[in-house]
Amino acid sequence: MLQKSYHTKASDLILTYIENKNNCCFTAGELSAFLREQGINVNKTTIYRNLDKMTAAGKLIRHKSPVADGYTYQSTEDQNHCEEHMHFQCCKCGSIVHLSDKKTADYLNELSKNLNIEIDLKLSSLNGLCKKCRNQE
Incomplete structure (x- = not known):
């Protein structure tokens, strides 16, 4: 039901x-x-x-x-195809940047192929400091 x-x-x-x-x-x-x-x-x-x-x-x-x-x-309203790219998340403020450029996508596809793995891009993120937080330090 x-x-x-x-x-x-x-x-x-x-x-x-x-x-x-x-x-x-x-x-x-x-x-x-x-x-x-x-x-x-x-x-x-x-x-x-x-x-x-x-x-x-x-x-x-x-x-x-x-x-x-x-x-x-x-x-996800403005983010079409989040499952097709990786994300960057700021360790200080938590903001998310969508890494949807072709170079990153090509690298991740090649990495998946070479290691015989399947990367869940929607759940994957790189962590570090965003531009705003880096400038505050």
Whole structure:
């Protein structure tokens, strides 16, 4: 039996929040704080359930947070074919850069072929410092 999808004010606000992030990463805690600011008290389980559903549906990408325990999320709305390229994640601010250039793709395809492995690009990322965080040091 299929589970019904309920349309609530909280779920509408979650969608609004994600749409307004303009391809920036966010955490469940940041989403929770936004909902509280809007006068909506939603428990963490509900927030994670919504994020998990959206991730499973391919509407969000979930990355292990480099700066805290947990995950960061990012909308896939403007990112077509995230499964076809690797990502770079800043260890300081958690921002994500899509490495969709041809050289990187060619290298990863050659690496996969040479090592006889299959790389899940959507889940793969290189870590380091982004330009903004490097300039702050």
